[in-house]
Amino acid sequence: xxxxxxxxxxxxxxxxxxxMLITFTLGYYGxxxxxxxxxxxxxxxxxxxxxxxxxxxxxxxxxxxxxxxMGTMFGGNWGQSLSAFGGVASDRAVSEGRGAGxxxxxxxxxxxxxxxxxxxAQLSFWALVFLTVxxxxxxxxxxxxxxxxxxxxxxxxxxxxxxxxAYVIGPVLLIIFVLxxxxxxxxxxxxxxxxxxxxxxxxxxxxxxxxVIVRQTRAGIVEVLGKDFVRTARAKGMPERLVVARxxxxxxxxxxxxxxxxxxxxxxxxxxxVEQIFxxxxxxxxxxxxxxxxxxxxxxxxxxxxxxxxxTVNLLTDLLYxxxxxxxxxD
Amino acid sequence: MTADASAQHDMFSMPEQRSLWQDALEQLMRNRLAxxxxxxxxxxxxxxxxxxxxxxxxxxxxNLFRINEGxxxxxxxxxxxxxxxxxxxxxxxxxxxxLVGLIVTIGTTVLxxxxxxxxxxxxxxxxxxxxxxxxxxxxxxxxxxxxFISVVFRxxxxxxxxxxxxxxxxTISEGNRVYLDYLVIFGSLTLVQWYGKARLVRxxxxxxxxKEFIEAERALGASNWTIILSHLVPNSLGPLIVSITVxxxxxxxxxxxxxxxxxxxxxxxxxxxEMISDNxxxxxxxxxxxxxxxxxxxxxxxxxxxxxxxxxxxxxxxQRRR
Numbered sequence: 001x002x003x004x005x006x007x008x009x010x011x012x013x014x015x016x017x018x019x020m021l022i023t024f025t026l027g028y029y030g031x032x033x034x035x036x037x038x039x040x041x042x043x044x045x046x047x048x049x050x051x052x053x054x055x056x057x058x059x060x061x062x063x064x065x066x067x068x069x070m071g072t073m074f075g076g077n078w079g080q081s082l083s084a085f086g087g088v089a090s091d092r093a094v095s096e097g098r099g100a101g102x103x104x105x106x107x108x109x110x111x112x113x114x115x116x117x118x119x120x121a122q123l124s125f126w127a128l129v130f131l132t133v134x135x136x137x138x139x140x141x142x143x144x145x146x147x148x149x150x151x152x153x154x155x156x157x158x159x160x161x162x163x164x165x166a167y168v169i170g171p172v173l174l175i176i177f178v179l180x181x182x183x184x185x186x187x188x189x190x191x192x193x194x195x196x197x198x199x200x201x202x203x204x205x206x207x208x209x210x211x212v213i214v215r216q217t218r219a220g221i222v223e224v225l226g227k228d229f230v231r232t233a234r235a236k237g238m239p240e241r242l243v244v245a246r247x248x249x250x251x252x253x254x255x256x257x258x259x260x261x262x263x264x265x266x267x268x269x270x271x272x273x274v275e276q277i278f279x280x281x282x283x284x285x286x287x288x289x290x291x292x293x294x295x296x297x298x299x300x301x302x303x304x305x306x307x308x309x310x311x312t313v314n315l316l317t318d319l320l321y322x323x324x325x326x327x328x329x330x331d
Numbered sequence: 332m333t334a335d336a337s338a339q340h341d342m343f344s345m346p347e348q349r350s351l352w353q354d355a356l357e358q359l360m361r362n363r364l365a366x367x368x369x370x371x372x373x374x375x376x377x378x379x380x381x382x383x384x385x386x387x388x389x390x391x392x393x394n395l396f397r398i399n400e401g402x403x404x405x406x407x408x409x410x411x412x413x414x415x416x417x418x419x420x421x422x423x424x425x426x427x428x429x430l431v432g433l434i435v436t437i438g439t440t441v442l443x444x445x446x447x448x449x450x451x452x453x454x455x456x457x458x459x460x461x462x463x464x465x466x467x468x469x470x471x472x473x474x475x476x477x478x479f480i481s482v483v484f485r486x487x488x489x490x491x492x493x494x495x496x497x498x499x500x501x502t503i504s505e506g507n508r509v510y511l512d513y514l515v516i517f518g519s520l521t522l523v524q525w526y527g528k529a530r531l532v533r534x535x536x537x538x539x540x541x542k543e544f545i546e547a548e549r550a551l552g553a554s555n556w557t558i559i560l561s562h563l564v565p566n567s568l569g570p571l572i573v574s575i576t577v578x579x580x581x582x583x584x585x586x587x588x589x590x591x592x593x594x595x596x597x598x599x600x601x602x603x604x605e606m607i608s609d610n611x612x613x614x615x616x617x618x619x620x621x622x623x624x625x626x627x628x629x630x631x632x633x634x635x636x637x638x639x640x641x642x643x644x645x646x647x648x649x650q651r652r653r
Contacts, residue, residue, distance in 0.1 A: 011466070018467050026479050031486030156364065163636045165584060167591050167607055168625035175618045269472040273588065277611070287475055288592055291482060303479065306472040314469075 008315050019307045020073065023300045024066050032294030034058065038085045055085060073304065078109035082295045109301040112286065117268070117305070120275070120282035122193040124267035126202035131263065135210050136256065139217025140244060146222055154214065162211035170204045170277035188279040201278040205271055209263040216259055220252025258321050265313035269306045351569075351646075358645035365641025371634025379429035382422035390415065390423040391599045399617045408623050411610060417620065421627055423601035428583040428631065431516055435582035436575055438521035443528025444571075450529070451536035461533070465526035473523045477585065478594045480519035488514055509600035516595055520585050524578065531574055535567035569646035573639055580635025587628055603628040 035052045042048055053059050057068065072079045084107035135158075142154040161169075177183045177200065184196060191197050224230055225248070233243045272284025279285075283302055290299040359365050378385070394414035401409045408417035450461035468476075488511055495501045539545060539562070548558055587604030589595030596602035598609065603624040610620035 011463075015463075015467055015470055019470050022467070022471075023479070026483050029487070030483045159636060159640070160633060163633045164629040165588060165632070167588070167604070168629050171607070171611065171614050171618075171621045171625060174614055175622065179615065179618065270474075272474065273591070276592070288478075291475075291478060292593065299479070303472065303475050306475065307470045310472065311470045 005319055008318070012311060012315065015311060016304075016308065017070070020070060020304060021066065023303050024069055027296040027300055028062060028065070030294075030296060032296070034082055034294065034296060037082055037294040052085065056082075076110070078113070078301050079297045081107045081109060081112060081290075081298045083107050109298050112298055113283065113301050113305050116281060116283040116286045119190055119280060120268055120271050120284065123198065123202055123205060123271060123274070123280065123282060124264065126193070126198055127205040127267050128260070128264065130203060130206040131209060131213050132260070134206075135213035136217050136249075139214040139256075140221055140249065142214065143218045143221030143225070144244065146225070151218075155218070158211045158214040161207040162209070164207070166204050166208065166273040167277055169207055170201075170274060173200055173204060174277075190280045190282075197278075201274045201280060204277070205267060205274045208270060209266055212259055212263065213256060216256045217252060220255055221248050224248050224251050258317050261313050261317045261320070265309050268309055355569075355642075355645040359641050362641040362644065364637040365645075368634040368636075368638025368641060371631055372638060375425055375429050375631055375634075378422055379426040382426055386416065386419040386422060388416040388419040390419045390601045392416070392419075399613065399620070401617070401619060409617070409619055411606070411620055412613065417606075417623060420601045420606060421603070421624055424603040424606060424624065424627070425631075427513075427596055427600065427602045428586060428628075430513065431520070431586040432579045432583040434517045435520045435524065435586075436579045438517065439525045439528055439578060439582075440571075440575055442521065442525040444532050446525070447529035447532030448536060451533045451540075458533075461529060465529055468523065468526045471523070474585070474588055474592075477519045477523045477589060478592060480522060481515050481589060481594045484518060485511060485515045509596065512596045512600055516586055516589060519589075520582055524582065524585070527578070528571070528574055531570055532567060535570060536563055539563055539566055572646060573643045576635060576642055577639035580632050580639065583635070584628075584632050 034056055035049055035058065038052050038056070039045075039048060050059075057065065060068075069079070138154050138158065142151045145151050174187060178185075178187055184200060186197060187200065189197060221244075230243060230247055233247045234240070238246075268283070270284075271282055272288060274280070275282040275285040276288060283306075287299055287302040290296070290302070359369075383390075392415060394410065396414065397406070397410050398412055398414045399410065400406060403409070406416050406418070408421065411417055411420070446461045446464075450458035489508070492511070545558060545562055548562060586595055587602060587607075590602040590604035591608045593605075593608065596605050598605065606624040607621055607628075610617070610624075614621045
């Protein structure tokens with residue numbers, strides 16, 4: 001187990017470096033010239049062009065640039081947004097509500113990514129709350145009413161909720177809860193975690209992993225339904241509600257808890273559609289904005305950071321699974 | 332080819348004379364949601380082939396006097412912000428979705444089967460390389476990677492096409508660059524989605540190879556190709572078919588997602604995702620413009636998921652959930 005963990009961690013670094021190499025190469029050969037993104041119309045002025053190119057360090061060979069990039073990433077200072085170099089990139093950044101002028105007024109990639117991540121994380125937190133409350137309840141209900149209409153209805157509706165993408169559910173909920181039944185008046189934007197604006201986006205975000213949690217909970221409970229310890233609990237006169245809550249849920253929750261890790265990384269890396277629909281300045285929105293405007297240092301920072309989340313959560317889930325379930329052995 | 336495999340099933344587990352495939356078909360027909368999926372799939376194929384003849388309009392034809400209209404007798408689903416007929420664009424979107432689903436599925440299946448089988452059979456550094464490649468692809472947030480590849484390669488493919496035109500006078504198409512979006516989407520989605528099938532095929536082969544009936548076959552002196560063709564292929568076909576069905580829906584969904592983000596099919600090309608993002612600003616005033624492509628996309632994706640689920644229950648009896 002320990003050796004296995006060590007080997008997995010050892011593979012981590014090369015994986016991250018290759019991820020870095022791929023994003024860097026894509027950015028290097030990408031269609032948007034960073035110098036032109038900074039200079040805008042002025043780019044035809046050769047002197048200014050050379051000046052900015054040198055300031056951005058783009059006059060050096062590919063290998064040197066990549067090594068330098070690796071250095072800044074591993075050094076913990078993730079470089080600067082193109083908007084830091086002024087000019088058009090900066091104007092565009094301000095008009096898009098990011099970069100200089102936006103909360104924190106920082107143009108450092110790390111500050112931008114972490115600042116936006118905070119918003120996505122708050123959104124994901126509410127989505128997780130909805131999931132643990134509703135999806136687990138529905139899963140338990142489906143298991144207890146196994147093979148009845150209620151069971152089929154719950155499983156089928158979770159398949160429906162999880163299959164439909166956020167950019168379809170989002171607008172439909174907007175139309176229902178803003179136009180038809182005006183529950184919400186202001187929609188879009190972000191006004192902190194405890195504002196009413198956070199409710200709809202969090203619900204939409206929670207529909208994605210709904211099916212996984214419902215199915216896992218249902219399967220976990222079904223597995224222990226006929227077990228001896230459940231019968232014992234019933235035999236001592238324990239109310240059915242408590243049997244489910246104290247005995248069944250506790251054993252059924254192990255796979256659910258481990259999958260919640262994967263769900264969290266899925267929420268954090270998959271919130272971009274919800275953020276796009278509800279105009280929330282989270283990490284996904286930052287990625288799309290910077291991809292479109294050619295602010296590659298920031299975009300690459302986001303991709304790399306999300307890759308780190310994915311890799312780490314995958315590793316932790318595998319290890320946790322082995323730790324919680326003694327039947328799982330690693331060679 | 333499947334005769335041996337089904338004969339074994341008949342002898343040991345099935346009292347009536349039924350092959351795995353007959354049993355699977357019967358199971359599938361009993362599943363109402365899967366039937367819905369089959370219906371959706373057939374409808375999609377039909378519409379994507381005959382769609383353009385079903386409507387009197389062209390999908391790029393604008394009528395600025397009749398923009399953002401609701402459903403009416405001559406525009407059944409209304410018109411969008413440029414006065415284009417919504418129904419026509421949705422029908423054309425079906426063609427986009429089906430083409431992307433088909434080509435990306437073929438691409439990922441070929442790549443996945445070749446790489447997965449190569450890893451399983453050759454072992455050693457080939458296997459290690461394939462698995463590391465899969466790990467690395469998995470480490471990326473897939474939509475962002477596909478978006479990045481699309482943005483980078485769109486320009487490269489365009490340059491290459493202009494180069495061909497200058498050098499050899501080859502003109503692929505005048506003005507309309509929708510074909511370019513298709514090419515880029517096929518490529519980027521195949522590159523991002525191949526690893527699931529590679530891992531599946533590799534895992535199937537590795538676990539089947541250890542099974543007793545393969546060992547028995549080998550002891551009887553069967554050649555490698557006999558074992559591959561009469562045991563490995565039929566036995567791993569079930570999970571692969573499920574994965575292909577689910578992947579087909581997934582590829583269509585990814586295309587819609589990329590187009591929604593503005594890096595997939597570009598206007599005036601018709602894609603359900605592009606139509607949703609194009610009309611998103613109208614949700615307050617003309618909700619039907621957002622809802623209609625959304626509902627169509629949802630129905631198709633659901634259909635393929637139900638079908639995949641049904642096939643999974645039918646083809647992998649050992650995993651049947653109910």
